[in-house]
Amino acid sequence: MQDSTIQTGPAAASADSGPAPADRPTRVRWFFIGLLVVGGVVNYLDRGTLGVANTTIAQDLHLNTIEMGVLLSAFAWPYAIANLPAGYLVDRFGAKAMYAWAAGLWSVITILTGFARSFSFLYAARVALGVAESPFFTSGLKVSQRWFHKEERSLPLSLINTGSQIANAIAPPLLTFLMLTMSWQGMFMVVGAFGLIVVGVWVKLYRNPTAAEEAAIKGLGEEAAAEQQAAKGSWGSLLRQKNTWFMVIGAFGIFYTVWVYLTWLPGYLHTSRGFSLTKTGWIGALPFLCGIVGVLTGGLISAWAIKRGVRTLTARKIPIVGGAVLAAAAVLPVAFVKSDVLSIALLCVGYFAAQIPIGVIWTLASDLAKPAQVASLGAIQNFGGFLGAALAPTVTGFILDATGNNYSLVFVVGGALLLVGATSYGVFVKDRRDS
Template sequence: MKFDHNPTLERDAASAPREIPREVVRPKHHLRWAIIGIIILLTITNYLDRGNLSVAAPQIMQDLGISHAMMGVILSAFVWPYAIMNLPTGWAVDRFGVKVLLALAAGLWSLVAILTGFARNIGTFIGLRIALGISEAPLFPGALKATDTWFPDREKAAATSAYIAATQVGLALAPPISTLLMAAFGWPAMFIIMGLIGFVALAGWLVLYREPEKHPWLHKDELRYIREGQATAQQASDAPRVTVREWGGLFRHASVWYMVIGGFCLQYVFWFYIGWLPTYLQQAQGFTLSRAGWLSALPYIAGGVAVLIGGRFSDRLVRKGLDPFNARRYTIAGAALLTAGAMFVTALVNGAALAVVMLTLGMFTYSLSSGNYWTLAAEVVTTKKWVASVGSIQNFGGFLGGAFAPVVTGIVVDHFGGFVPALMLAGFMALISAGMYGLALRHRLPV
């Protein structure tokens, strides 16, 4: 593949003025954070719908006579369509606007959740999981676009980190909420109730979201604060719409591929946790099923805290004068490097308690990157119209890593000596990600 690598253009883009006011008078009004609030609610419902099937799986298998192998197929049916749909949905957000796309997405994933309550055969479950993967794909490209529109540069990572932290909240809440609803009403009603919660979040989005210049509730002081704090002053509503041909041209730039590879390796680590953490705790460390379930929550609790810390840390670097592009990529690279160390130590330690501590530390350090992972897409481009497209392309790479991680880990555990080499592999993936973001990705896209 021939990359369109123009050093002059990229050097000019990288050195373009990024004036961030040092002394800023913050407005008394905070509508921008209400926007983040409704995105958080959408994210939690998204992750509740994503995780509730794994909680209901044992009961569904018993009621419908579905084997473990076939349930694995049903559960994995979500990942591949989600990864693939990140590519066109990012373009669609840039082309048609964030309000319309997120409204359609939230409505569809909530409807899919409700319909899952009526599924009674394998084919229907697989079809609905595919539909869920397709419908949930626009969430983060759309949320990124909204954040880039509504926040000054100095607050973008903190704002992004807030709804990224909500993913950890959703992962932590899905088991207890799903279990309580199933105990009270049964698994079909659990899916239906979860879907109805999604429609409540959708209603909030439709009522609250507008472009800043068109929002009747936005005070002029807050609008001025937002726009004066943005290095790219072009409004999202005024940006030219992205054509398919222009979108395809993004793949000619080496920086895009560095982000795809870095995202692949970084998300491989995350999905190692999601797919294999409880099994590792039971089989490699000897915990009981119930104890492993409770201990599995610890890394996600630590991760939720770390997401917020990582976003505020890179925002602080920006306020101190570091270029936002460099602040985001350095934070990601540093987090990935620390995560690699935690994985290597986990592989080598003796003692179950220490292994749990190191795995919790590993998710903490990984999560320092999470908000910056998305914010970087807004900083690597020079015009707003590409924000969702670049973010979704990066996340496509990330979810490819997520799709491979459970399968590769299983093969390594079965054929190459158990969880020690699997943990070492996850550590090497984190190292590669650190290299991509910290060393290879040095130039903004000249678009």
């Protein structure tokens, strides 16, 4: 295959081989990003099932708010821990195999969740789901690293992350519709079955770039040499780097508040604001629709800044820090707002802003890690994020139990942690490669 003349990035290089279709890798790689967007939709629909159905399941299985908080956290703890080996495995075995196995397993688990009739069964299923879903975003990071030059990656990674936001936007009305028409058990089964279809498409169509395509995308110079050198680096060496820990802390602060939205927003709208279950489904979609725009905004801002000559690290920090600060400014006042309309408007702005950093956070991992350790660093960072994600539902459940379902402190804690995330990324993550 003669593809090496294709120009796909700033460092793309021409070779002496024969002519090739100049746009083939570009078309193919964006198609693969599209497959990952669909995968992200399925991934987050599976995660969102319990959040949308939590009040219905709680009534059906006679669960209190603390038990439901524990259930809503059951996914995030194992997901966070499993990210550590998942990143290494994606670096070791590649995105195609790891994503296929993971998506197949999480789809089967989702189907089986529809048979749950006890707290213990639901808890075990959510733990298993967390483990199974852990390779998804690291696989997307690896695909972007293989198919895109390092200066191009903020947009494809942001696009991959829009899949989760599309799912979050459609989950309240779609999953509520499924739940009301075929019970919450049927909702789990339908979502799981759709995931199996996605697995089949991925296995059939995805491939890694050829050597000629990879050379054209990345060039034969600095990045190729770095990749050979990185093969000698150990996974554990990432844990000895200061940036790794500040990225963990930063992701913790941002993801905490995101997961308050994902797990408790329907309950807040239903119990605190008094909306009906059907109305909650539609209103609950509004912040997540804004989140789709937020993810893309972050990637575009970062790419624009790089084109304007801004240093790569600074171009990543602008949307990460700016988004987290804006999100905090919107989330904190929700605790004191009486108007339903203003509350929903602030929640929409808060979630939009909280999603601005998400795709760029993953891009940052590809900027700071050696090429052979990109998925590993991304996974460690995601581990930190999902420690926050795991704590958010449980802490929220305890707060609500202690305050009689008053959400004021919930939003204060979320806003404060967003500022912690902004500070960690903005002040303490630095270019330490020469230090």
